[in-house]
Amino acid sequence: MRKVAVVGVGHSKFMFNSPKTGVEMLSEVAMDALNEANLTPKDVQAVFLGNVLGDFTEGQGMMQSFFANDIGCFNVPATRFEGACASGSMAVRDAFMWVASGFYDIVLVGGVEKATAMDTPLATRTFAMFGDSRYEYPAGFTFPGAFALLAHLYSSEYGIPLERLTEQMAAVSVQSHYYGMKNPNAQFHKEISVADVLKSPMVTTPIKLLDACPFTDGAAAIVIASEEVAKRLTDKPVYFAGVGQTSSGKLSSQSKHLPRIRARELAAEQAYKMAGLTPKDIDVCELHDCFSIAALIAAEGLGFFEPGTAGEAWERGETRLEGKIPINMSGGLKAKGHPIGATGVSQVTEITRQLRGELGEQGRQVDGAKVGLVDTLGGDGVIVNMILSTK
Amino acid sequence: MEYKLTFKEYSSSLKENKLLGLKCNDCETVTCPPQMVCQECASTNTEVVEMKGKGKIVTFTTSFIAAEGRESEAPYTIVMVELVEGPWIMGNLINGDPKEVNMDIIGKRVHLGHKVFLGDKYSNGEAARPLFRLID
Numbered sequence: 001m002r003k004v005a006v007v008g009v010g011h012s013k014f015m016f017n018s019p020k021t022g023v024e025m026l027s028e029v030a031m032d033a034l035n036e037a038n039l040t041p042k043d044v045q046a047v048f049l050g051n052v053l054g055d056f057t058e059g060q061g062m063m064q065s066f067f068a069n070d071i072g073c074f075n076v077p078a079t080r081f082e083g084a085c086a087s088g089s090m091a092v093r094d095a096f097m098w099v100a101s102g103f104y105d106i107v108l109v110g111g112v113e114k115a116t117a118m119d120t121p122l123a124t125r126t127f128a129m130f131g132d133s134r135y136e137y138p139a140g141f142t143f144p145g146a147f148a149l150l151a152h153l154y155s156s157e158y159g160i161p162l163e164r165l166t167e168q169m170a171a172v173s174v175q176s177h178y179y180g181m182k183n184p185n186a187q188f189h190k191e192i193s194v195a196d197v198l199k200s201p202m203v204t205t206p207i208k209l210l211d212a213c214p215f216t217d218g219a220a221a222i223v224i225a226s227e228e229v230a231k232r233l234t235d236k237p238v239y240f241a242g243v244g245q246t247s248s249g250k251l252s253s254q255s256k257h258l259p260r261i262r263a264r265e266l267a268a269e270q271a272y273k274m275a276g277l278t279p280k281d282i283d284v285c286e287l288h289d290c291f292s293i294a295a296l297i298a299a300e301g302l303g304f305f306e307p308g309t310a311g312e313a314w315e316r317g318e319t320r321l322e323g324k325i326p327i328n329m330s331g332g333l334k335a336k337g338h339p340i341g342a343t344g345v346s347q348v349t350e351i352t353r354q355l356r357g358e359l360g361e362q363g364r365q366v367d368g369a370k371v372g373l374v375d376t377l378g379g380d381g382v383i384v385n386m387i388l389s390t391k
Numbered sequence: 392m393e394y395k396l397t398f399k400e401y402s403s404s405l406k407e408n409k410l411l412g413l414k415c416n417d418c419e420t421v422t423c424p425p426q427m428v429c430q431e432c433a434s435t436n437t438e439v440v441e442m443k444g445k446g447k448i449v450t451f452t453t454s455f456i457a458a459e460g461r462e463s464e465a466p467y468t469i470v471m472v473e474l475v476e477g478p479w480i481m482g483n484l485i486n487g488d489p490k491e492v493n494m495d496i497i498g499k500r501v502h503l504g505h506k507v508f509l510g511d512k513y514s515n516g517e518a519a520r521p522l523f524r525l526i527d
Contacts, residue, residue: 252479
């Protein structure tokens with residue numbers, strides 16, 4: 001297997017109501033990523049795309065082919081990945097494997113979503129499609145509902161009074177908004193307090209509006225290449241050190257492990273093992289904080305904290321820029337935004353910029369970061385973890 | 392290989408307040424809702440069994456939002472119930488005011504009834520769904 005590197009990245013502003021089409025958003029970030037790598041569309045051998053709801057948001061299926069053609073990657077194989085909110089990460093991981101195998105040297109990976117083209121009831125309906133349609137949707141399952149069930153379970157399993165837990169959850173959102181202020185591409189540029197979170201409207205107990213990520217329009221793209229090609233193109237290649245991907249069934253079928261998410265623990269184990277690293281070796285992490293409680297569960301599942309203790313860690317500042325493990329220096333899904341098909345590609349873009357050391361001017365650069373971890377969760381059933389490294 | 396207990400059969404039985412699952416003849420684990428293989432050991436050596444329809448609440452949420460077409464249902468309480476036979480299933484709690492449901496509900500014993508979700512334009516037809524009522 002060959003070494004593979006990220007050689008170029010592009011990232012749109014994340015926002016409500018983008019005036020551009022999905023293909024337009026993608027094409028802009030793809031050209032940025034190609035320009036950064038000193039490549040042209042003619043150099044791209046294959047296009048991989050994370051997109052989930054184009055069918056619902058724009059009446060557009062198989063966006064991958066129109067996107068490839070739009071930027072002049074004429075007639076190349078173009079493939080769409082669908083794994084709900086992990087679609088973009090799935091596309092990146094597969095692209096990595098195709099280049100690592102030697103089949104391709106240069107692959108373009110994009111991710112895009114125009115979620116705010118849907119009204120909230122339709123968006124809620126489509127997001128509920130990432131749970132089990134026959135056995136769980138009839139009960140009124142929604143995605144916030146899934147994590148709300150886990151929040152109450154977390155409180156009872158670990159003996160953390162709900163009032164305490166909701167304060168800890170609020171600390172996650174407060175930190176995300178703090179760093180989101182520093183990220184020009186973030187959807188929200190607004191500082192919030194624990195009190196703001198606690199008095200925001202209830203969505204589904206105990207999750208309040210400010211515990212939840214927004215619906216978002218946005219796109220991100222990366223170009224990846226074999227080590228040999230990468231060394232010709234850039235003096236700051238960021239390498240894939242380890243990857244992992246797993247699946248799981250409907251929420252109730254995971255009962256033996258909940259509120260832990262077993263699929264994440266297995267995916268992370270794959271990635272750590274492949275990289276020959278442990279959680280202590282990670283300098284910076286972008287994890288899947290679709291809801292504040294999801295961030296706590298993720299940070300524990302990735303091995304940064306013991307089960308039931310991540311909330312205190314957030315409150316103590318251990319996840320801040322200067323902390324033990326800086327998490328979501330982009331603002332995370334909560335403040336940066338969560339255009340679901342783009343999220344994984346956006347997370348890889350963020351970690352790449354951290355490892356290149358480019359975020360100092362924005363005041364959110366982790367000093368000397370050399371190894372970064374990406375964590376993405378899709379619906380009830382997909383987890384992708386990727387470890388990137390300067391070496 | 393033919394499916395032993397399809398959704399259609401599960402849903403039809405639930406409409407008569409009979410909850411069906413699959414018992415594994417290799418490891419004794421009961422799988423409910425049903426699927427092709429035992430959720431524990433992946434054996435296909437299973438048989439259809441009727442569950443007692445009793446269990447205890449392990450977690451819950453009261454939702455103030457609802458998906459398109461279901462707005463009139465909110466607020467409603469979703470519960471995850473651990474059945475006496477072992478598996479967890481998702482359903483709705485129908486005691487009292489959903490807004491009053493709190494952590495004290497966890498551990499409470501419930502028994503099963505049902506309600507039919509008629510489906511929407513995205514659903515492949517109707518679906519019986521478990522409803523739970525507190526026993527004590």
